[in-house]
Amino acid sequence: MSASVNKQSPAERLFTLTCCLMAAPVIGLSKNDIFGSVASYAEQASDTAKEKMFDRDKSALREMGVQLEVFDSTSFEETDAARYRIAKGSFDWPTSFEITNEHMRLLELAARAWNNQLLSKSAQSGLIRLRSLGVVASSRELSAFTPRLLAQQESFAPLADAISSGKLVRFSYRKTDGVSSVREVTPLKLRFIEGQWVLLAKQADQIKNFLLRRIVSQVKTSELDGKPVSVAEIDQAEAELIRFVANNVAVLEVEMDGEAWWHFGGNDSGTIEVNFMDEALFAEDLMEFGPEIKVLSPESLSNRINVGWQQVLDTHA
Amino acid sequence: MPKQEIDAEDLFNLSLSIVGLVLKDGPMLSKDLAEHFGFSEKTIVRAVKTIANSEDIGRHETHFYVDEDLLEKGEVDFSAGMAALRRPPILSKRQTTALAAGLDFLAALPQFVGNTALSEIRSQIGSGTTPITALAPPERQATLQIIQRALLEKTQLVASYVNQLGEKSERIIDPLRVDFVGRRHYLRGWCNSNQAVRSFRLDRITNVENTDKPISQAAQRADIPLEVFGQLENEITVEIQATQEASEIFWNFPAFDIQRDAEGNIIGKIQVGNLRALGRHVSRYAGQVRVLSPSSAVATVRQFALNAISGPSAPEDQD
Secondary structure, three states: OOOOOOOOOHHHHHHHHHHHHHOOOOOOEEHHHHHHHOHHHHOOOOHHHHHHHHHHHHHHHHHOOOOEEEEEOOOOOHHHOEEEEEOOOOOOOOOOOOOOHHHHHHHHHHHHOOOOOOOHHHHHHHHHHHHOOOOOOOOOOOOOEEEEOOOOOOOHHHHHHHHHHOEEEEEEEEOOOOOEEEEEEEEEEEEEEOOEEEEEEEEOOEEEEEEHHHEOOOOEEEEEEOOOOOHHHHHHHHHHHHHHHHHOEEEEEEOOOOHHHHHOOOOOOOEEEEEOOOHHHHHHHHHOOHHHEEEEEOHHHHHHHHHHHHHHHHHOO | OOEOOOOHHHHHHHHHHHHHHHHHHOOEEHHHHHHHHOEOHHHHHHHHHHHHOOEEOOOOEEOEEEOHHHHHOOEEOEEEOOOOOOOOOOOOHHHHHHHHHHHHHHHOOHHHOOOHHHHHHHHHOOOOOOOOOOOOOOOHHHHHHHHHHHHHHOEEEEEEEEOOOOOEEEEEEEEEEEEEEOOEEEEEEEEOOOOEEEEEEHHHEEEEEEEEEEOOHHHHHOOOOOOOOOOOOOOEEEEEEEOHHHHHHHHHOOEEEEEEOOOOOEEEEEEEOOHHHHHHHHHOOOOOEEEEEOHHHHHHHHHHHHHHHHOOOOOOOOO
16 A cells, blocks of 8 residues: 655646546546545645646546546535536447457557657557557567658648547638638548548538648637537548549559559559549649650549649749 | 656556556566566556555545555556556547558558458558558559568668669669658668668669678668658759648758748748759649749759650740
């Protein structure tokens, strides 16, 4: 048994707070209960100092995925009516959740891809949590492979934060026709598709995909909570994107043995079929190969590339 | 590599995770926990003390009973006192975003095509099972396999390589690492012709074979720079302007003097190794990137576009 003789460290305070809330009855704890249970709060000189410390800790817990609920109960005196408890499910790993050594190796590689950038810390702390599920050995085969993600868009960090906090955001989005408009959305997921970051978000009643590249203003996070979105809705939106990509096929004539031919994995027929997500982005990838590629279909892609070459000439007259 | 320092939130996270593992698997040596979680033994002891010091002072109840004598001897054992905590919380949204995006990224790489374990873990950590598009054709998998084997066996490769100017050469390369940066694979290796570490884009390697000869001593001593574009010789400074959407062009070159104008465009200077390669990098943005100076760079981009429209022999227009 150990007594907290010394001053609690911030980590000890968060840990004790979590344990007290976990051990609380269904009716939760009042702020006074919490202030009387966790040594660091009890030691604060003023109520204001206690409140400030508690506010900081509540945000820290939420950011770490410990969902703290506050609700009112009329069964208590007014000062104790606001009750705090940890939301059901915060600590419930799905019973089907199983991680093998092979899964863990892939997750380590996925985390390593962040290479000290933006989400590297979150990926690492997620790995630590997953490692508590079992013992794994490290990998030899993947050790010489270093994938590195690039997430340099300014919008990335505020969007990742808004996904965590479930807040609405607002930004200016410019479509490929050059028209920009302000969008107010509930960000749901950031995904890396075709070498580009894509935000899945709910705008009004629709779930849409936004390319981070086309966000042309700062992302402003609102105080307002985002719209609730079910897992089924997200799954459906993702399935639609997959169907959309599967139907987007370009037929290209590629110069045999040239760089494009090697890049796209050409065959003896000289023509190849490639699926793509976004026509404008795909056009960029093709233009890099200059005269080596001719688009046979779709016509819209071919036209877009022709207009693109003219724009290059116009800006370099 | 074990980390030496840890902030309060990570220490809290580690403590929660140690609770989960020890309550599930029983007592463990602190050195094994250090190895398992990737921290120093000292940090593990700090995390265990965080668990030990958790007490409800209002109720005079201890959450966990940690055997401190055993801890002194390097063993971690505890039992739950009044604690209802049995495991760490499920992944936060931010942790999920980070890991799911990393897994998405892996799923798009040719060496993971058809990887069942990757599909399984992606279905658990929220990105669905199907990669939406591949970042490279499956054929590149064969090239990667040859390189991976040479990396593990520490043997030399002989490769046919086409550089960005279309010049073909045969290179003897001592492979050091494979990087996937942004959207491209690079073989980082000791180039025996240049006697230096070079980056080779995998989609420009047209043929590769393992020679089964051991890699050179020079290669074994070599440091691999972080950036794939490495050191340039005789570099040329080019001033460019890019719209917000095309600003990623600045990430592909050593860049400096970057400013934003009133319309939100980004203006800055990049260093390129050879002007002839500039055409493709600028043209892909269909006028959203504009070369401002020198005039020779403007002319190069223009010529690249003319070649693309009319074939390589097209003369410059006379307007």
